[in-house]
Amino acid sequence: MVSEIDLRSYLTRVGFPENEDPAADVATLDRLIALHADAIAFENLDPFLGVPNRIDLDAIVAKLVDGRRGGYCFEQNLLFAAVLERIGFTVTRLAARVLWGGASPDDPGARTHMLLAVDVAGQRRIADVGFGGMTPTASLPLTIGAVGATPLEPFRFTAGQGATYVLDALTGDAWRPVYMFDEQAHLPVDYEPINWYLSTWPQSRFVTTLTAARPTPTHRYALAGRRFTIHRPGRPLERRELASAHELRDVLEESFGIDTRALDLDAAFARA
Structure with a gap:
């Protein structure tokens, strides 16, 4: 299905040249992933402030493109899929079980993450602009054992149980599992129940923990609660605790590029 998204508005939002x-093609796919990840931050401010995320395309465009906000995986990757299809890519929407944070491939949780398979130049590649602090900033060839280079960390796919893949990231000197998935295609409506669950369930981390992430070509910004972190590959982490709602606003606007004018950041800071 080809989306009716206003492609030029999106391209302007992420900084793709007007001319x-x-x-x-693969080069454009990688370029768009890098631009998107840098321009549109991962963030959960709406669920954290009690506003459930909507994931119909009109709502996503109004928030992420026109409103200059960020979003989480369903918003990010549903938008990116629509853009890619408008350009002419063949896209399959997928769902993954998150392993990052300690879950085991032998005992994974539910399919709570969205990612994309893109068929281009005779090859299937994975594109994912919505995994927060470990979002790959380039597409990755869906080939077991192949290491995919990105401007930040290398990634690879290993074989999981059955017909599943495990995405690993090289952090420091160790490969760590990020998520596992198969190639079962999903429709946008398939993400609605889990989106509602993640953005409204009282124990969801998107409801309980203020989160933001943004990868640049050279480093990653991350916010968890009041802790702001800058991660530069090969260098020690830089961390500081935010001391006020004013500092929170400055960090969200300057480091994450989020338009905060409509957000109650006094309430967000008090809960963080």
């Missing part, structure tokens, strides 16, 4: 037309 260029994007092509459906």
Whole structure:
């Protein structure tokens, strides 16, 4: 299905040059992933402030493109899928079980993450602009054992149980599992129940923990509660605790590029 998304508005939002037309090739795919991840931060401010996320395309565009906000995986990857299809890519929407944070491939949780498979130049590649602090900033060839380079960390796919793949990231000197998935196609409506659950369930981390993440070409910004972190590969983490709602606003606007004018950051800071 080809989306009716306003492609030029999106391209302007992420900084794609106005005098260029994007092509459906690997180089453009990687360029768009890097631009999108840098321009549109991962964030959960709405669920954290008691506003459930809507994931119909009109709502996503109004928030992430026109409203200059960020969002989490369903918002990010549903938007990106629509953009890629508008350009002419063939996209399959997938769902993953998150392993990052300690879950085992032998005892995983539910399929709570969305990612994309993109068929381009005779190859299937994974594109994912919505995994927060470990979002890959380039597409990855869906080949067991192949290491995919990105401007930040390398990633690879290993074989999981049955017909599943496990995405690993090299952090420091160790490979760590990020998520596991198969190639079962999903429709946008398939994400509605889990989106509602994640953005409204009282124990969901998207409801309980203020979170933001943004990868740049050289480093990653992360916010968890009041703790702001800068991670530069190969260097010690830089961390500080935010001391006020004013500092929170400055960090969200300057480091994450989030338009905070409509957000109650006094309430957000008090809960963080």
